[in-house]
Amino acid sequence: MARQSVAEITELLLAWGNGEEAALEQLTPLVYDELHRLARVYMAGERPNHTLETTALINEAYLRLIDWKNVQWQNRAHFYGVAANLMRRILVDFARSRHYAKRGGGVPPVDFSEAMNKAEEKGAELVALDDALTSLEAIDPRKCRVVELRFFGGLSLEETAEALKISPRTVLREWNLARAWLHRELSAEPV
Amino acid sequence: MKPELWEKINELYDAALGCVPSQRGAFLAEACAGNEELRREVESLLVVSEREGILDSQALGIAAQVLADEANQSLVGRKIGHFKILTLIGSGGMGEVYEALDVNLGRKVALKLLPQRYTQEQERVDRFKQEARAASALNHPNIITIFEIGEIDGLHFIATELIEGKTLRQLMAPDSIKLTASLHIGIQVAAALVEAHAAGIVHRDIKPENIMVRHDDYVKVLDFGLAKLTENYLVPENPLDSEVSTHKKIYTDPGRIMGTPRYMSPEQVTGKQMDGRADLFSLGVVLYELVAGRPPFEGKSSGEIVAAILNSYPPPLARYARNVPHELERIISKALEKDREHRYQVVKDLWLDLKSLALELEIEAKLNHAGERSGEITLTSPLVQSATAPSRPPSFSSVDSQEQLEPVGGAVPIGSKFYILRMADENFRAALVRRDSSVLIKGARQVGKTSLLARGLQQAREAGAQVVLTDFQKLSSEQLTTTEAFYLALAEIIADQLDLSVLPEEVWNSRRGPSLNFERYLRREVLGKIPSHIVWGLDEIDRLFTCSFGSEVFGLFRSWHNERALDPQTPWQRLTLAMAYATEAHLFITDMNQSPFNVGTRIALGDFNFEQVAELNTRYGNPLKDKPEVARYVRLVGGHPFLVRCGLHEMVSQKIDLTTLESLVVQEEGPYGDHLRRILLSLAQDPTLSAVVRGILQGSAPPDAESFYRLRSAGVMMGESPRDVRPRCQLYATYLEQHLL
Numbered sequence: 001m002a003r004q005s006v007a008e009i010t011e012l013l014l015a016w017g018n019g020e021e022a023a024l025e026q027l028t029p030l031v032y033d034e035l036h037r038l039a040r041v042y043m044a045g046e047r048p049n050h051t052l053e054t055t056a057l058i059n060e061a062y063l064r065l066i067d068w069k070n071v072q073w074q075n076r077a078h079f080y081g082v083a084a085n086l087m088r089r090i091l092v093d094f095a096r097s098r099h100y101a102k103r104g105g106g107v108p109p110v111d112f113s114e115a116m117n118k119a120e121e122k123g124a125e126l127v128a129l130d131d132a133l134t135s136l137e138a139i140d141p142r143k144c145r146v147v148e149l150r151f152f153g154g155l156s157l158e159e160t161a162e163a164l165k166i167s168p169r170t171v172l173r174e175w176n177l178a179r180a181w182l183h184r185e186l187s188a189e190p191v
Numbered sequence: 192m193k194p195e196l197w198e199k200i201n202e203l204y205d206a207a208l209g210c211v212p213s214q215r216g217a218f219l220a221e222a223c224a225g226n227e228e229l230r231r232e233v234e235s236l237l238v239v240s241e242r243e244g245i246l247d248s249q250a251l252g253i254a255a256q257v258l259a260d261e262a263n264q265s266l267v268g269r270k271i272g273h274f275k276i277l278t279l280i281g282s283g284g285m286g287e288v289y290e291a292l293d294v295n296l297g298r299k300v301a302l303k304l305l306p307q308r309y310t311q312e313q314e315r316v317d318r319f320k321q322e323a324r325a326a327s328a329l330n331h332p333n334i335i336t337i338f339e340i341g342e343i344d345g346l347h348f349i350a351t352e353l354i355e356g357k358t359l360r361q362l363m364a365p366d367s368i369k370l371t372a373s374l375h376i377g378i379q380v381a382a383a384l385v386e387a388h389a390a391g392i393v394h395r396d397i398k399p400e401n402i403m404v405r406h407d408d409y410v411k412v413l414d415f416g417l418a419k420l421t422e423n424y425l426v427p428e429n430p431l432d433s434e435v436s437t438h439k440k441i442y443t444d445p446g447r448i449m450g451t452p453r454y455m456s457p458e459q460v461t462g463k464q465m466d467g468r469a470d471l472f473s474l475g476v477v478l479y480e481l482v483a484g485r486p487p488f489e490g491k492s493s494g495e496i497v498a499a500i501l502n503s504y505p506p507p508l509a510r511y512a513r514n515v516p517h518e519l520e521r522i523i524s525k526a527l528e529k530d531r532e533h534r535y536q537v538v539k540d541l542w543l544d545l546k547s548l549a550l551e552l553e554i555e556a557k558l559n560h561a562g563e564r565s566g567e568i569t570l571t572s573p574l575v576q577s578a579t580a581p582s583r584p585p586s587f588s589s590v591d592s593q594e595q596l597e598p599v600g601g602a603v604p605i606g607s608k609f610y611i612l613r614m615a616d617e618n619f620r621a622a623l624v625r626r627d628s629s630v631l632i633k634g635a636r637q638v639g640k641t642s643l644l645a646r647g648l649q650q651a652r653e654a655g656a657q658v659v660l661t662d663f664q665k666l667s668s669e670q671l672t673t674t675e676a677f678y679l680a681l682a683e684i685i686a687d688q689l690d691l692s693v694l695p696e697e698v699w700n701s702r703r704g705p706s707l708n709f710e711r712y713l714r715r716e717v718l719g720k721i722p723s724h725i726v727w728g729l730d731e732i733d734r735l736f737t738c739s740f741g742s743e744v745f746g747l748f749r750s751w752h753n754e755r756a757l758d759p760q761t762p763w764q765r766l767t768l769a770m771a772y773a774t775e776a777h778l779f780i781t782d783m784n785q786s787p788f789n790v791g792t793r794i795a796l797g798d799f800n801f802e803q804v805a806e807l808n809t810r811y812g813n814p815l816k817d818k819p820e821v822a823r824y825v826r827l828v829g830g831h832p833f834l835v836r837c838g839l840h841e842m843v844s845q846k847i848d849l850t851t852l853e854s855l856v857v858q859e860e861g862p863y864g865d866h867l868r869r870i871l872l873s874l875a876q877d878p879t880l881s882a883v884v885r886g887i888l889q890g891s892a893p894p895d896a897e898s899f900y901r902l903r904s905a906g907v908m909m910g911e912s913p914r915d916v917r918p919r920c921q922l923y924a925t926y927l928e929q930h931l932l
Binding site for chain 2: 034035036038039040042057058061062087088091094095098119122123125126129139140147151152154173176177179180181182183184186187
């Protein structure tokens with residue numbers, strides 16, 4: 001498949017946002033391309049958990065997928081929401097498709113011999129987070145949006161603020177509690 | 192959840208985050224006003240807010256990692272060269288590690304595949320291979336054994352022994368590690384470093400990820416030499432090289448490629464040349480983290496951590512852990528000195544300090560429990576290598592008759608039950624087994640150097656070596672006047688003891704210089720005729736220090752050592768020099784490069800520790816009745832081996848108790864009379880030094896550095912620094928006060 005131009009991706013995203021489910025079929029391989037590309041970088045070298053390096057690489061991947069800057073200003077907030085939602089959908093489906101069952105989550109692999117289960121652990125955690133996020137949405141929909149935009153959509157604090165039309169300070173407050181709440185949910189012992 | 196409650200939680204959580212952590216509890220107690228559910232909710236949220244979790248990364252990155260992990264696992268089942276990949280057992284900065292089967296040899300190995308980004312430059316790969324080969328020659332129970340280094344289809348790999356256990360990082364994460372266990376881990380890592388440094392290999396990347404603890408508590412240090420691969424990545428590549436773009440830029444960013452700088456020494460983070468002392472510092476960081484449960488240098492970013500390493504001093508351990516011995520605090524601080532000149536200079540010294548501390552703690556614990564459990568006390572901890580814990584001879588319940596008592600003074604006879612095995616015995620034995628080229632036994636007067644030497648030679652003889660012993664004390668002053676007379680005398684002693692057929696004077700040729708004659712004789716007539724390992728013991732070589740050609744002699748010894756290093760076939764490989772000298776003496780050596788003292792294995796012989804005094808007391812039939820008496824006795828004479836033996840002997844032979852002994856000790860005709868008089872006499876020869884000692888006794892002024900070191904190496908005073916100086920034991924203090932003040 002020929003590489004789609006950024007403008008085409010934007011079109012597809014907006015179409016999907018308008019309810020065209022078929023657009024998803026065209027978007028998923030694009031996201032997968034980026035995933036594979038990132039994965040190759042990880043495999044080539046060390047895999048730090050949360051360093052600047054990772055952040056930089058991921059930001060780059062997001063930029064290739066979603067061209068925030070070129071979207072018309074009035075559409076932008078809407079567009080952010082659609083893109084983040086799409087990423088949530090694709091990435092969680094990706095994890096689910098690997099049959100990673102929901103487990104305790106949150107607990108990093110401890111035993112050396114269990115390191116091979118790392119993929120499984122991470123995948124399961126992603127699935128568990130999606131479930132917890134759905135629970136959070138029932139209590140506090142705005143917090144759910146904040147998490148979607150930042151965690152799945154890769155948006156900065158300011159971009160999130162712009163998308164939700166609230167102040168960055170409020171975004172941070174919402175994020176802090178949502179993060180703590182979700183982490184608590186994920187670290188709870190599985191029933 | 193009720194919306195009102197949720198709203199309250201929002202409000203209080205936010206407010207509590209604004210409080211300093213120490214006041215949050217009080218704030219919540221007041222704000223919740225008895226609403227326990229609310230308080231529980233907010234508190235539990237605050238607790239998790241400190242931890243890292245999935246939301247601190249981004250979804251795309253996590254999914255990509257899942258893919259990467261899967262891809263790595265997909266190597267499982269494949270064959271790479273003669274290795275069949277079984278499972279992925281770990282991954283880290285230096286690549287993925289698999290359990291694999293070496294199908295040629297039918298053994299399981301740990302196969303590490305090196306990331307390609309490190310192996311693209313040939314020069315770097317060569318340097319790495321060279322280092323890895325050197326590391327593969329290391330043979331030590333605490334160093335992972337390297338089986339093979341190679342390349343298959345452009346994929347560089349290292350095959351090592353397969354270790355079943357956990358990395359220190361994994362052990363630290365869920366639980367805190369007990370103090371004694373931490374010590375034993377530290378001891379074993381130090382032992383590994385001692386070995387590596389002796390071979391000229393600096394690890395460069397000592398951190399919890401590179402230390403594995405096997406299920407039987409054996410510690411293995413991984414990845415010796417691997418750091419060579421990543422070296423110099425700190426230097427930015429040409430920024431105009433744009434085609435290579437992002438990756439290169441990212442990977443050359445300082446502080447990132449090297450992973451966390453958390454365990455690096457100040458010299459490492461500032462890009463200076465590193466030596467063994469950098470590893471020593473890193474081990475200090477690991478030890479601190481083991482004991483405190485948190486690293487000594489923290490920061491939110493690499494930059495902050497680097498700044499902490501360079502500028503800040505870690506909080507005292509006692510802040511984070513209970514019952515941290517003061518000695519441990521001292522040891523770790525010394526390892527963490529920013530200026531490497533102020534650290535321990537060699538890991539061996541750190542190792543020794545850790546060992547004796549571990550032993551002391553163990554004894555303390557045993558003694559505390561001894562009342563509860565009757566029966567034999569064993570001192571072997573599972574974490575102490577058997578090789579370094581000398582096995583104990585059968586204990587003697589009492590000394591049956593006076594005939595069993597030996598006179599005290601001079602060497603302890605071989606086979607004597609009054610000989611106490613120390614670390615040094617094991618180290619010496621190991622050095623002889625390894626056939627080290629030179630072994631230096633150093634210690635103050637009367638600590639047992641000659642006894643140690645004699646025992647080592649005896650063991651070497653039993654193991655099939657030929658043994659020569661030269662006691663330099665027995666050389667006449669004529670023999671020490673000219674090199675001609677000296678070398679001839681040495682050669683004659685050797686010829687005599689080894690019963691050689693060709694005598695030195697037969698082949699001595701005056702046209703060759705004396706040292707050449709001697710060397711030739713050794714090579715042709717000794718090493719050339721005797722096929723076995725030869726151990727040459729040289730006792731009291733300090734006599735050479737004051738003689739005019741001393742440094743020339745050491746220069747000759749050193750040249751043999753060098754020749755061994757360069758030529759594996761040289762006959763000098765079969766010669767081990769075991770030299771004993773008193774620490775007092777090295778103050779006289781002017782040119783340290785000339786002396787053999789900067790090469791070879793060093794064995795420092797020190798005082799008995801508490802346990803060893805207690806053990807000797809047992810062997811003498813317990814003239815000291817109980818633990819408090821042993822402690823009192825140790826205060827009186829310190830751990831000075833001669834004084835300890837002498838007093839025990841006196842008590843048993845004269846049938847007196849400790850109190851009576853205490854009343855006799857400083858008397859001229861008492862058991863220590865001669866010993867004390869000798870100290871007084873040597874002090875009298877140096878009025879300046881006498882004055883310094885007087886000053887110390889009166890507590891008036893700290894001594895100058897030189898006097899301090901002289902007094903300390905002579906074994907008269909002890910202390911860490913001139914400010915901390917004090918008489919070595921109560922006996923010395925009392926005696927010197929009586930005679931000098």
